[in-house]
Every structure is written in C-alpha cells, then in structure tokens.
Amino acid sequence: xxxxxxxxxxxxxxIGSWLLTTDHKRIGILYAVAIATFFLLGGxxxxxxxxxxxxxxxxxxxxxxxxxxxxxxGVVMVFLVIIPAIPGILGNFVLPIQIGAxxxxxxxxxxxxxxxxxxxxxxxxxxxxLVGRVDxxxxxxxPYSSGASNAVLWLTSAVFVAGFASIFTGLNFIVTVHKMRxxxxxxxxxxxxxxxxxxxxxxxxxxxxxxxxxMVLLFLEKLLQIGIFDPALGxxxxxxxxxxxxxSHPAVYIMILPAMGIISDLMGTFSRQxxxxxxxxxxxxxxxxxxxxxxxxxxxxVAGQSALSSIIFSMLTFLIGxxxxxxxFNWVATMYRGSVWLRTPMLYALMFLFLFTIGGLxxxxxxxxxxxxxxxxxxxxxxxxxxxxxxxxLIGLIGGMHYxxxxxxxxxxxETAGRIAAxxxxxxxxxxxxxxFILGSQGMPRRYHDYASFMASYPEAAxxxxxxxxxxxxxxxxxxxxxxxxxxxxxxxxxxxxxxWGACTLEWTHTGPVPDAHNFHETPLVTRGPYDFHIADDVxxxxxxxx
Amino acid sequence: MNNQETLWLPEAASxxxxxxxxxxxxxxxxxxxxxxxxxxxxxxxxxxxxxKSPQDRPVPVRENKLVxxxxxxxxxxxxxxxxxxxxxxxxxLGVAPPNSYEINVRARTWSWLFEYPNGAxxxxxxxxxxxxVKLKMSSEDVTHSFFVPAFRVKQDVLQGRYTYAWFEATRxxxxxVFCAEYCGSAHSLMVTSVxxxxxxxxxxxxxxxxxDESLTPAERGERLYTQQGCFACHSLDxxxxxxxxxxxxxxxxRTFTDGTSTEADANYLRxxxxxxxxxxxxxxxxxxxxxxxxxxxxxxxxALVAFIEEQ
Ligand code: HEC
Ligand SMILES: [Cu+2]
Numbered sequence: 101x102x103x104x105x106x107x108x109x110x111x112x113x114x115i116g117s118w119l120l121t122t123d124h125k126r127i128g129i130l131y132a133v134a135i136a137t138f139f140l141l142g143g144x145x146x147x148x149x150x151x152x153x154x155x156x157x158x159x160x161x162x163x164x165x166x167x168x169x170x171x172x173x174g175v176v177m178v179f180l181v182i183i184p185a186i187p188g189i190l191g192n193f194v195l196p197i198q199i200g201a202x203x204x205x206x207x208x209x210x211x212x213x214x215x216x217x218x219x220x221x222x223x224x225x226x227x228x229x230l231v232g233r234v235d236x237x238x239x240x241x242x243p244y245s246s247g248a249s250n251a252v253l254w255l256t257s258a259v260f261v262a263g264f265a266s267i268f269t270g271l272n273f274i275v276t277v278h279k280m281r282x283x284x285x286x287x288x289x290x291x292x293x294x295x296x297x298x299x300x301x302x303x304x305x306x307x308x309x310x311x312x313x314x315m316v317l318l319f320l321e322k323l324l325q326i327g328i329f330d331p332a333l334g335x336x337x338x339x340x341x342x343x344x345x346x347x348s349h350p351a352v353y354i355m356i357l358p359a360m361g362i363i364s365d366l367m368g369t370f371s372r373q374x375x376x377x378x379x380x381x382x383x384x385x386x387x388x389x390x391x392x393x394x395x396x397x398x399x400x401x402v403a404g405q406s407a408l409s410s411i412i413f414s415m416l417t418f419l420i421g422x423x424x425x426x427x428x429f430n431w432v433a434t435m436y437r438g439s440v441w442l443r444t445p446m447l448y449a450l451m452f453l454f455l456f457t458i459g460g461l462x463x464x465x466x467x468x469x470x471x472x473x474x475x476x477x478x479x480x481x482x483x484x485x486x487x488x489x490x491x492x493x494l495i496g497l498i499g500g501m502h503y504x505x506x507x508x509x510x511x512x513x514x515e516t517a518g519r520i521a522a523x524x525x526x527x528x529x530x531x532x533x534x535x536x537f538i539l540g541s542q543g544m545p546r547r548y549h550d551y552a553s554f555m556a557s558y559p560e561a562a563x564x565x566x567x568x569x570x571x572x573x574x575x576x577x578x579x580x581x582x583x584x585x586x587x588x589x590x591x592x593x594x595x596x597x598x599x600x601w602g603a604c605t606l607e608w609t610h611t612g613p614v615p616d617a618h619n620f621h622e623t624p625l626v627t628r629g630p631y632d633f634h635i636a637d638d639v640x641x642x643x644x645x646x647x
Numbered sequence: 648m649n650n651q652e653t654l655w656l657p658e659a660a661s662x663x664x665x666x667x668x669x670x671x672x673x674x675x676x677x678x679x680x681x682x683x684x685x686x687x688x689x690x691x692x693x694x695x696x697x698x699k700s701p702q703d704r705p706v707p708v709r710e711n712k713l714v715x716x717x718x719x720x721x722x723x724x725x726x727x728x729x730x731x732x733x734x735x736x737x738x739x740l741g742v743a744p745p746n747s748y749e750i751n752v753r754a755r756t757w758s759w760l761f762e763y764p765n766g767a768x769x770x771x772x773x774x775x776x777x778x779x780v781k782l783k784m785s786s787e788d789v790t791h792s793f794f795v796p797a798f799r800v801k802q803d804v805l806q807g808r809y810t811y812a813w814f815e816a817t818r819x820x821x822x823x824v825f826c827a828e829y830c831g832s833a834h835s836l837m838v839t840s841v842x843x844x845x846x847x848x849x850x851x852x853x854x855x856x857x858x859d860e861s862l863t864p865a866e867r868g869e870r871l872y873t874q875q876g877c878f879a880c881h882s883l884d885x886x887x888x889x890x891x892x893x894x895x896x897x898x899x900x901r902t903f904t905d906g907t908s909t910e911a912d913a914n915y916l917r918x919x920x921x922x923x924x925x926x927x928x929x930x931x932x933x934x935x936x937x938x939x940x941x942x943x944x945x946x947x948x949x950a951l952v953a954f955i956e957e958q
Contacts, residue, residue, distance in 0.1 A: 163832045164932075237829050243806060244789040244830060331807030337790060338805065371696070374707045377715070402792065403803045404810045407741050411734055418726045422719075429718045432685055435692035439703035442693065450689060457685055461678040468729055470736030471671050474799040477792060477827040541655045541671070543796025545827040548835035557796070557823050558657065602701070634707050 111617035122207035128193030138180040145173035154569040156552040163549040167235035174238030180221045182493050186358035190500050191297045197607035198291045200282025200624045205275040213268040220262025227254040242329035242340040256315040263308045270304030284626030291605045291630040296361025299385035303350045311347035345396035353392040359496025363452050367431045368631040369603040370446035371438030377430035384423040391420045401472045417467040444518035448499030455491025480540025483533045506600050510614035511593030517585040524578030531571025535564045605630050661798035662815040666736045743813035747781035754791035754804040757833040758876035767856035772841040775849040781813040792828035816843040868954025897956040902929045916952045
C-alpha cells in the first residue's frame with residue numbers, strides 16, 4: 101500500500117472531481133486558484149494607479165477612470181483577496197490536518213462557501229463590466245455613494261454575498277476546532293496557526309453580519325428613499341462611517357491574525373525552537389478578536405464624532421496595540437539559541453517582522469489623536485495600511501504558501517529563484533510604500549488623481565511619486581517571478597519528501613509526501629506539543645539532509 | 648522653534664503646529680529606536696544561531712520572566728506617555744480661544760466659499776496674522792475635509808451639521824488648502840489658498856469685498872459665478888473641464904445626448920441652471936448639481952443668465 105496511490109490529488113480525475121469535491125484540501129486549492137486570479141487582477145489595477153501617479157497631471161487615464169480603478173483595486177484586494185485568502189486556502193488545507201481530523205466539521209457547507217464566495221466575486225467583477233463602474237472607493241462612504249449610480253448597489257450586494265462565505269467558513273472552523281481534534285490534541289498542543297485561524301473565525305462570525313446589515317440599509321435608503329445615511333433625506337452624515345468601521349476594523353484582524361499564525365509556525369519550525377510565549381500568543385489572538393470590536397472610531401478622529409469618543413477610541417487602540425507588539429518580541433526571541441534555517445519561507449517570515457513592525461509603529465503614530473489630525477486621509481495612512489495589509493497579511497500568506505507548497509503539491513520549487521524573488525519583493529515593496537510615508541506626512545491627500553497642486557508647496561513630490569511607481573514595478577517583477585517558478589514546480593519540480601523542513605506538526609509528521617484523501621491512515625494519537633523539536637528527533641525525517 | 652520644512656513635515660505656520668511636530672518627532676524617534684532594536688536582534692539571532700548542520704538539535708530555551716516583564720512594561724509606559732501627550736495637544740487643537748474671529752466655510756463639489764462677519768465672501772481664505780480664527784463649516788453636498796498642512800489642521804465638513812476648526816497663523820504668507828475627503832471627479836482639484844495678512848491689510852481687503860448693492864445684473868452674476876462654485880466646472884476661456892465652458896455659450900446651438908438640439912437663449916440657460924437633468928449636453932456627464940432651483944433666488948438666476956450671456 102504505497103502512500104502515493106492514496107494521494108488526495110489522485111483521488112478523482114476530471115473537472116467534476118474538483119468542482120464537486122468535499123475534501124477540504126481540494127477546496128483549499130479551489131480557493132487558491134480563484135484568489136490568485138483576483139490577486140492578479142487587483143495587482144494590474146494597482147499598476148495602473150501607480151503608473152497614473154508616476155508624473156503629475158494626467159499620465160495615462162483621466163480622473164473618472166482613475167477613481168473607478170482605485171475603487172475596484174480596493175474592493176478586489178480587500179474583499180476578494182486578503183479577507184478570504186488565508187482562511188480559505190491555508191485554513192482549509194492545513195487546519196484539519198494540523199488537529200488530526202479527517203476533514204472540517206461540515207464538508208458540504210465548506211464547498212457551498214466556495215460557491216457563495218465565487219458568486220459574490222463574479223457579481224463584483226462582472227457587474228463592473230455589465231452593470232456599471234463605481235467610483236466611491238472601497239469604503240462606499242455616504243453621502244457620496246448615495247448620489248452615485250445604482251452600480252454601487254450591485255457592488256455592495258456582491259460584498260454582501262461574499263460576506264456569507266466568510267461567515268460559513270468561520271462557523272465551520274469554530275466547530276471543527278472544538279469537536280474534531282484527534283485524541284491527545286489538547287488546546288495547549290494546538291499549533292499557533294490553528295489558534296490564529298480559530299480567533300479569526302470568531303471575528304468572521306460576529307463582525308461580517310454588520311457589513312451585511314449596512315449594505316441592506318444602503319439598499320433600503322436608495323430604493324425606498326428612507327433617510328438613514330443621506331442628510332438630504334434626513335439621515336445622519338457620519339452614521340455610515342460608524343457602521344462601516346464597526347465591521348471593517350475587526351476585518352483588519354480577519355486579515356492579519358491568520359498571517360500571524362503562519363509566522364508563529366514558520367518561526368518555530370525554521371528556528372527549531374519552542375515558539376516563545378506560546379500561551380500568550382494563543383490567548384492574545386482570541387482577546388484581540390473581541391477587543392477589535394471596540395476601536396472602530398479611530399478611523400474617525402476628524403470625521404465629526406465627539407471629542408470624548410475620539411479619546412476613548414484612541415486609548416483602546418493603544419491597549420490592543422500592546423499585545424501585538426509583544427508578539428513581535430516573542431517571534432524574534434524564538435530564534436534565540438535556535439537553529440535558524442534561512443530557506444525561502446523563513447525569508448518571508450523575517451520580511452514580515454520587518455514590514456509589520458513598521459506597519460505597527462506607524463499605527464501608533466496615526467492612533468495618536470493630535471498627530472492623526474494631520475496625517476488622516478493622507479498618503480501616510482495609505483502607506484501604513486499597505487505595510488500592515490500587504491507587508492503583513494499578504495507576505496504572511498506568501499510565506500505560508502512557500503512553506504506548505506511541498507505538502508500541497510508534492511513538489512519542491514527552485515530555492516534560488518525563491519530567494520531572488522523574495523529580495524525583489526522586499527526591495528520593491530519598501531520603495532513603493534516607504535516613499536508614501538514622506539509624501540503623506542508632508543500633506544499629500546489620498547485618492548488624488550493629480551498632485552500638481554500639492555507640488556506647488558512640495559516639489560519633491562514628483563521625485564517621490566516616481567520612485568514609488570518604480571518600486572511597484574520591481575514588486576510586480578518579484579511577484580510574477582513567484583508565479584513562474586511555482587508553475588514550473590508544478591510541472592517539473594522535484595518530488596518532495598514528506599517532511600522537508602523538519603517540522604513537528606501533524607501535517608508533516610503523520611502524512612505522506614502528499615496527504616491521503618482522508619489525511620491519515622489511522623487517527624493520530626498526539627503525545628507532544630507542536631514545537632517540541634527536542635523530544636521528537638524521529639519526526640524530523642531524514643529528507644532535510646539532502647536539501 | 649524651527650518653522651522650516653523638514654524631511655518629514657511641511658513648514659509650520661500656526662501656533663499649534665509646534666506642539667504637533669514635537670509629538671510627531673518624539674514618536675518617530677522612539678519608533679526608530681524600537682525598530683532598530685527589534686530588527687537588529689532579528690538579524691543578530693539569524694546570523695549567530697544560523698543552522699550549521701541538519702543534525703542541530705537546540706536545547707529548548709527557558710522563558711526568562713525578567714525579559715518578558717520588561718517587554719510588557721516598557722511598551723505600556725511608552726504608549727501611556729504618547730497617549731496622554733496626544734490627548735493634550737488634541738484638546739489644544741479642538742478648543743478655539745474665546746476671542747476667535749469667526750468665518751463661515753461652505754464646501755461644495757469642488758470649491759470652497761468663505762463668508763466673513765461683515766458680509767464679504769471669497770473663494771480664497773483671507774485671515775489676519777497672529778489672531779485666532781475659528782471656522783464654522785458645512786457642506787452643501789457630499790462630505791469634504793478642510794486641510795491646511797502648514798497649520799496641521801484638518802476637519803471633515805458635513806452636510807446638515809456644523810463642524811469647527813480653528814488656528815492662529817503665525818506668518819504672513821500664502822498656504823495651500825486641500826480637500827482631504829474623497830469627493831469625486833475633481834477631488835484633487837478642490838484646492839484653494841489661505842492668505843495670511845497683517846491686520847490692516849486684512850481689513851482693507853474685507854472692505855473691498857463687501858457685496859455692493861449698486862452692481863449691474865451681469866456683475867452680480869460674475870460674483871455668483873465664483874461664490875456659487877460654478878467655476879469649479881465651467882471655465883470662461885473656452886477650456887472644457889467637467890462642464891462646458893461659458894465662453895460663446897449664449898446664442899450657440901447645443902446638441903444633447905438624446906440627439907436633439909436647441910439654441911442657447913436666455914430661457915434655455917435658465918432651465919439649464921434650475922433643472923440641469925432635463926437636457927444633458929452631448930459629450931458631458933450629468934454631473935451638474937441639482938440644488939440651484941432651491942438655493943438660488945429668482946434674481947440670482949437672472950443675474951447668472953445675464954453674466955453667461957456676456958461671455
Ligand atoms: C459639479 C460641476 C458643476 C457645477 C458646480 C456647475 N455645473 Fe453647470 N454643468 C455641469 C455639467 C457637467 C454640464 C453639462 C451637462 C448638462 O447639460 O447637465 C453643465 C451644464 C450647464 C449649462 C448648460 C451648458 C451648455 O453647454 O448648454 C449651464 C448654463 C450651466 N451648467 C450653468 C451653471 C451655473 C450657473 C452654475 C453655478 C450656479 C453651474 N452650472 C455649476 C457641471 C457643473
Ligand atoms: Cu472634497
């Protein structure tokens with residue numbers, strides 16, 4: 101009985117075996133293919149935005165097109181890429197195996213989630229072509245969106261639909277983690293990735309309905325002319341912002357928590373050391389999931405909310421920032437007296453620490469009331485959230501994809517190519533976004549099609565914007581390179597051993613090079629923690645010697 | 648105090664700017680130290696403990712309570728300092744001194760209007776130097792945001808609710824005002840200046856800009872053209888921006904998106920202003936605001952028509 105004959109990849113042939121599968125691993129791959137496509141789309145839109153901004157004045161597109169493009173870029177990247185990516189792809193593939201389960205608790209619901217997600221996604225993308233383009237920004241602020249065309253309603257419906265996929269996935273993971281753990285897999289033996297996806301799932305279930313309700317209210321207002329958000333109808337001009345951020349701030353944790361989980365696993369495995377502060381990292385993720393609901397108002401310090409609310413929101417924001425800072429210290433400390441192996445996934449983990457630390461520290465900057473008054477709605481904020489969302493969430497995802505790639509595909513990728521691409525991504529990213537911090541603190545407002553007027557007071561804006569655009573091209577080259585060597589690995593890559601990294605979690609130690617359709621031959625009995633490298637010499641496998 | 652532009656911040660020209668900047672630089676330096684510490688440790692460990700052989704079996708590290716306590720307590724202290732400091736400066740920014748000079752600000756898609764206590768009005772903000780100025784702001788349509796980088800002042804401007812901002816300019820010069828809240832096609836062109844003048848020059852300027860009752864209708868129309876913000880979309884020199892230019896408009900033949908056409912007589916101009924959605928000029932989007940029927944009086948519409956007819 102060779103392992104290969106049971107590989108989940110061979111468990112069925114033809115397109116139907118994929119589109120109707122209830123195997124969590126295959127569903128993970130369905131998400132991967134879809135999200136990679138949307139990421140490509142969002143990336144192309146970003147390149148258009150950056151190219152337009154390479155020089156002042158109109159460069160390649162007019163103001164209306166520009167506004168539509170940055171709107172679609174935001175919607176695609178937030179709702180179709182970052183929010184679903186890690187839970188959808190890696191959560192699906194890895195989480196059940198890591199806890200020693202055969203599948204998620206509700207496999208059919210899991211497949212349904214993917215279809216709902218695709219329905220929402222296609223509504224958004226096709227609506228753009230068939231119904232009309234939206235230029236409100238991904239935040240859909242009223243009253244601007246009240247006056248915009250009805251295409252806004254279509255796009256918000258798409259977000260509404262995609263939201264259900266997120267809720268169902270969250271529900272599935274919560275039940276899976278509670279009910280499906282293998283014997284001996286106690287809560288304190290859960291890998292930190294599982295803890296992170298679990299905490300994320302709580303936010304998905306609790307927060308996502310709020311954006312759904314908000315979108316419904318927007319609908320009611322437009323169709324029935326009931327004044328809710330639009331002051332012209334007697335609505336409240338800032339109410340929408342409250343509702344929107346009541347979801348969208350927790351959504352920041354939907355985006356970043358799972359990436360933190362990946363980083364914890366990577367730091368442990370590639371340092372061959374206990375992850376420092378395991379209990380703290382595990383529990384603070386869950387605490388953040390709840391506290392994240394109390395800080396939405398820090399997006400609105402100058403929006404016209406009362407000064408007292410601003411003060412309270414600022415304070416809570418700092419409270420939630422501290423555990424995040426401590427996690428960074430823990431990750432660095434994990435390397436202390438370890439055996440650090442700088443393979444491509446680890447390069448991304450270190451890159452995450454670098455970029456996310458900048459994202460976090462600038463988060464403190466914009467969380468400080470008086471300073472935020474100056475920085476709000478400038479490029480400083482744009483740079484800050486790209487450091488967190490892309491430098492954090494997406495770099496975490498890319499690191500995780502490199503880490504689990506051999507397990508998902510059964511093949512290795514070219515390590516040299518991986519390292520070169522990582523360097524390009526790092527250089528390109530910093531050139532693109534670090535320059536934007538300076539532009540922003542000098543006062544360049546965001547969502548500007550043309551910054552000629554800003555150059556009148558700050559001529560350096562031309563040079564910095566040009567550098568930012570150049571950086572985005574380098575970043576794009578790095579990302580395309582990843583795509584190329586991954587495709588090459590799929591077709592030509594060397595066969596991967598079962599545990600190429602010498603990792604300690606079940607997906608590496610208890611499955612073949614590629615997991616079986618039902619993950620394990622027999623239910624694993626767990627007798628140790630996820631990072632007990634010292635007592636589990638046998639589990640490293642032998643393969644890493646010849647890598 | 649250093650008022651010059653620095654690497655990170657623009658020139659500082661208001662009384663509060665100094666406090667904001669000091670706090671900004673404090674956070675920047677503390678952050679830099681923390682960042683260098685964290686990343687330095689990361690690089691050091693990655694090098695010092697690099698894997699020498701696949702057989703490496705490092706001994707688990709015991710958690711060190713002292714180190715852990717310190718990395719909890721130090722950030723808490725830093726954050727407390729920064730919060731309290733930020734809170735104090737925020738109050739300074741939020742509370743206008745009682746003797747402030749009050750100016751009304753009206754924002755509308757893509758232009759600003761400033762109204763002074765003596766009845767003068769302008770699209771550029773004029774203020775006296777060394778005197779606190781309080782802005783009472785509202786929007787006629789979507790949300791905008793009043794932002795003067797050199798003063799470190801920003802406040803969203805809402806429809807149906809007043810918001811306030813204040814500043815005291817410390818230098819006679821001209822500074823830029825931006826709209827910081829996204830508001831559509833010409834968001835990045837919703838720019839004006841704030842002209843800081845000596846008290847005397849300011850008063851002279853005010854007197855020159857009071858509305859004069861003895862103007863001809865066309866002259867009144869010219870004023871309305873600026874005050875009502877028509878200039879944001881209609882030029883007078885033939886260049887086409889968001890809307891058609893007024894140059895040579897009266898008397899010309901207009902074609903519409905539905906294929907019909909008509910001559911632009913006074914009646915047509917009148918309808919175009921009070922009911923712009925009725926006919927959309929070919930080649931343009933239906934972007935003209937629809938509120939003028941209610942916000943303009945009949946005389947004002949007449950004056951605008953008279954003004955357009957002279958172009
Ligand atoms: C937000 C931009 C905007 C503002 C502000 C604006 N307009 Fe317009 N206007 C347009 C556009 C776009 C058109 C062409 C589409 C249409 O016919 O409605 C137009 C058309 C017109 C026309 C018909 C022009 C023609 O070529 O036939 C007149 C007259 C006019 N506007 C007058 C005014 C006056 C007077 C004001 C100020 C009280 C004003 N507009 C303010 C955007 C604007
Ligand atoms: Cu505006």
